[in-house]
Amino acid sequence: xxxxxxxxxxxxxxxxxxxLKAKALYxxxxxxxxxxxxxxxxxxxxxxxxxxxxxxxxVYLALNILIFNDTxxxxxxxxxxxxxxxxxxxxxxxxxxxxxxxQVYPQLxxxxxxxxxxxxxxxxxxxQNNNIKRVVLPRELSFKTIKRYHHLFSNIELETFxxxxxxxxxxxxxxxxxxxxxGSGNLGTCEQNCRRHHYxxxxxxxx
Numbered sequence: 001x002x003x004x005x006x007x008x009x010x011x012x013x014x015x016x017x018x019x020l021k022a023k024a025l026y027x028x029x030x031x032x033x034x035x036x037x038x039x040x041x042x043x044x045x046x047x048x049x050x051x052x053x054x055x056x057x058x059v060y061l062a063l064n065i066l067i068f069n070d071t072x073x074x075x076x077x078x079x080x081x082x083x084x085x086x087x088x089x090x091x092x093x094x095x096x097x098x099x100x101x102x103q104v105y106p107q108l109x110x111x112x113x114x115x116x117x118x119x120x121x122x123x124x125x126x127x128q129n130n131n132i133k134r135v136v137l138p139r140e141l142s143f144k145t146i147k148r149y150h151h152l153f154s155n156i157e158l159e160t161f162x163x164x165x166x167x168x169x170x171x172x173x174x175x176x177x178x179x180x181x182x183g184s185g186n187l188g189t190c191e192q193n194c195r196r197h198h199y200x201x202x203x204x205x206x207x
Contacts, residue, residue: 005024005026011044014048023057024058025059026091027040027060028040028062029078063097065115066093067097090110091112092116093115093116095116110134111133112134114136128153128156134159135158146158146160
């Protein structure tokens with residue numbers, strides 16, 4: 001079954017997407033997301049979840065950055081809050097966090113983010129063995145490859161992007177922003193250098 005999944009940045013965009021018959025939404029909470037420019041408060045997130053569930057629309061929360069030891073306890077508390085709110089799934093990158101969630105909330109639905117870099121059959125086998133329900137595939141894969149994976153792993157849901165930017169580096173693994181002393185894409189503060197104008201100077205020619 002195909003699902004129309006829509007990114008949202010606030011309560012207004014969520015209500016609009018739900019009213020336009022979106023099957024599911026994905027968003028960030030207040031912290032720990034690669035979408036920090038679109039953080040949503042707990043209060044608004046609770047309202048979004050309640051409204052979405054009235055119309056059989058699901059809400060997925062992106063916790064798709066690297067989690068280090070000094071923030072792990074805070075992330076655990078955030079997950080407790082999200083579970084009580086009734087979040088339908090977490091979109092995750094960090095393998096340590098995946099292990100923790102599977103121990104504490106084994107029934108919670110997990111989607112692997114593009115940042116988890118699952119792009120081959122062994123990656124999908126890892127997802128299958130770790131009860132990851134859905135794999136968000138990187139943009140670099142061909143339709144032929146995606147179709148093949150669908151036949152090989154029919155028990156795993158596959159998600160693909162139908163629009164959006166293609167990172168200069170491999171999807172979800174870009175260090176370009178951090179290299180330029182801006183924010184780190186792997187910590188949710190990418191400056192999206194890939195969307196800026198760039199010029200290559202070869203003496204007398206500009207490209």
